Amino acid sequence: MVRALALSAALIAATPVLAEDGQETVTTFTLDNGMDVVVVEDHRAPVVQHMVWYRAGSADEPIGSSGVAHFLEHLLFKGTDTLAPGEFSATVAANGGNDNAFTSYDYTAYFQRVASDRLELMMRMESDRMRNIRLSEEDILTERDVILEERNQRTENNPRALFGEQMSAAQYLNHRYGVPIIGWRHEMETLDMQDALSFYQTHYAPNNAILVVTGDVDPDDVRTLAEKYYGVIPANPDLPERIRSQEPPQTAARRLTYKDPRVSQPYVQRSYLAQERDAGAQEKAAALFLLAELLGGGNTSYLSEKLQFDQQKAVFSGAFYRGMSLDNTTFDLLVVPAQGVSLQEAEDAMDRAVADFIAEGVNEDDLDRIKMQLRASQTYARDNVDGIGNRYGRALTSGLTVEDVQAWPDILQAVTGDEIIAAAREVFQLETSVTGWLMRDDEVTQ
Numbered sequence: 001m002v003r004a005l006a007l008s009a010a011l012i013a014a015t016p017v018l019a020e021d022g023q024e025t026v027t028t029f030t031l032d033n034g035m036d037v038v039v040v041e042d043h044r045a046p047v048v049q050h051m052v053w054y055r056a057g058s059a060d061e062p063i064g065s066s067g068v069a070h071f072l073e074h075l076l077f078k079g080t081d082t083l084a085p086g087e088f089s090a091t092v093a094a095n096g097g098n099d100n101a102f103t104s105y106d107y108t109a110y111f112q113r114v115a116s117d118r119l120e121l122m123m124r125m126e127s128d129r130m131r132n133i134r135l136s137e138e139d140i141l142t143e144r145d146v147i148l149e150e151r152n153q154r155t156e157n158n159p160r161a162l163f164g165e166q167m168s169a170a171q172y173l174n175h176r177y178g179v180p181i182i183g184w185r186h187e188m189e190t191l192d193m194q195d196a197l198s199f200y201q202t203h204y205a206p207n208n209a210i211l212v213v214t215g216d217v218d219p220d221d222v223r224t225l226a227e228k229y230y231g232v233i234p235a236n237p238d239l240p241e242r243i244r245s246q247e248p249p250q251t252a253a254r255r256l257t258y259k260d261p262r263v264s265q266p267y268v269q270r271s272y273l274a275q276e277r278d279a280g281a282q283e284k285a286a287a288l289f290l291l292a293e294l295l296g297g298g299n300t301s302y303l304s305e306k307l308q309f310d311q312q313k314a315v316f317s318g319a320f321y322r323g324m325s326l327d328n329t330t331f332d333l334l335v336v337p338a339q340g341v342s343l344q345e346a347e348d349a350m351d352r353a354v355a356d357f358i359a360e361g362v363n364e365d366d367l368d369r370i371k372m373q374l375r376a377s378q379t380y381a382r383d384n385v386d387g388i389g390n391r392y393g394r395a396l397t398s399g400l401t402v403e404d405v406q407a408w409p410d411i412l413q414a415v416t417g418d419e420i421i422a423a424a425r426e427v428f429q430l431e432t433s434v435t436g437w438l439m440r441d442d443e444v445t446q
Contacts, residue, residue, distance in 0.1 A: 046116045127233060170434045254433070267437075268350065301318075312338055314341070
């Protein structure tokens with residue numbers, strides 16, 4: 001479901017949020033023009049990561065213009081009134097840093113990692129391209145060719161990627177998550193200056209952006225710089241409400257077979273429509289997260305023990321849950337059959353294993369082990385400035401709050417085995433599923 005866009009009522013001026021163990025301090029405030037700012041301090045190294053996240057991704061694109069969000073991401077590295085094409089990244093590199101950008105369904109993000117005394121320079125340049133890009137027709141043609149070639153390399157030349165596109169398109173009957181982030185090729189080929197500028201002028205505004213600064217910084221200094229560079233940019237008074245087409249009730253299981261002579265290893269995949277992490281209500285998502293870990297999270301998982309070692313029906317098995325999204329996400333199962341095992345046999349074995357898991361219930365020792373591993377990984381994650389910024393940025397552009405991010409580790413630790421089984425019974429509904437077989441042209445389906 002669509003959630004409110006506000007970070008939370010707690011995003012008031014200079015509000016520090018201290019993690020329970022005292023290792024992560026987060027300060028939040030909102031500029032007068034509506035831009036939200038999150039500062040995460042880490043003074044162990046003189047490094048800062050500066051990120052601007054827009055609440056605009058491929059799922060926010062106009063119908064018929066798939067790929068424009070990613071296209072615009074590329075175009076923002078062209079010139080502005082004060083920067084020549086390519087000068088932005090060249091300046092970052094000349095100052096010993098690195099920069100890049102990425103687009104997903106729910107956001108587009110731009111970042112630079114530099115020495116902390118270069119933060120002001122990064123803000124000056126990033127705020128400049130928030131509203132002042134200058135594009136030529138040559139820029140449009142050049143970058144359109146670039147994104148088409150990117151699709152060739154990452155999708156057209158990869159049967160697994162093409163299969164994944166078909167799975168998503170079948171999973172989402174009405175929602176834009178069924179459209180690939182990079183876009184459908186036939187629509188990418190028609191993207192033009194008007195498409196890019198329309199998306200830019202609509203969504204690239206301070207009241208649709210979140211500034212996330214992590215590393216060796218002082219929150220008051222960040223506030224001063226943010227007000228100087230971002231605070232002077234007018235809000236977009238016509239920013240549209242973030243309303244998306246929603247899924248109708250899914251009442252019929254779907255199946256597809258994708259054949260490609262380039263397939264080296266056939267496999268079975270099934271995706272189920274699943275609940276995402278919701279602000280203030282992450283418990284069900286936490287149960288699904290742990291379900292994925294227990295069921296198919298590695299060589300010691302339930303599916304692995306059953307299918308790979310006990311029955312020797314598979315050479316790989318996995319379960320995957322992508323909980324970080326604005327709207328409903330998916331829970332996926334994947335089985336790569338062993339030599340001599342058909343896709344149908346692999347699928348049947350997968351179904352029996354899932355049914356057995358639900359019937360037997362959660363092994364408490366396995367659950368305790370996974371929770372301990374999570375505690376360790378969450379502690380180590382605080383050493384990664386890049387990862388910290390991504391964790392907060394992805395969450396906030398997906399409708400969560402700073403408080404939700406901070407609460408997530410404790411919510412995971414509190415999940416019980418009974419709650420995990422209840423989540424499994426709820427999510428594994430064939431009516432909301434898509435089952436796909438990826439196979440070579442010469443393979444039989446039985």
